[in-house]
Amino acid sequence: MSELGHEFESDILTEDHIEIREPKAYHVVLYNDHYTTMDFVVYVLETIFHHPQAVAEKIMLDVHKKGKGVAGTYTRDIAETKALQTRNLAQEHHFPLKCVAEPA
Template structure:
């Protein structure tokens, strides 16, 4: 994007380039625990993260076998909102599911 700035003394316009920086991206990560049911993790992935059942099951199995799994990559505000929604739902159901945000 370009803008022009006039010099009051000379009347000459100088072109100034302004670049809009893309926002930093953050990954949302689910962590395994011994108490949260796999079905609940799939439910969270489908309803909060809008994954298909197939994708949700694949991510859930990754979390279960590897201890953690990436759910998605978002701008910070969206990632933080999804983590809060997940944590709130897990606590409401009395599950200790841990979800974190990491810079991508």
């Protein structure tokens, strides 16, 4: 017993291997519709996703020709936030642009 009347046992736990994983990636995907203008899609890609004009136009053409395009790839929280910002901006401008965060 110690001076204060308490006994202490010392069990030291050690980790031989700690696995650190990268967070899962999510794509922010824009889907084509018949009402949202190409100019607005480019505006969204430049404003929310900070793409230069040439990149924004390429993604917009993917959306237009292939039915969907990846605006960017991020961690889940950021992807969901950017998708929400995109939907809100589209709604403010009266466009039905569909934008979702999907696992990469």
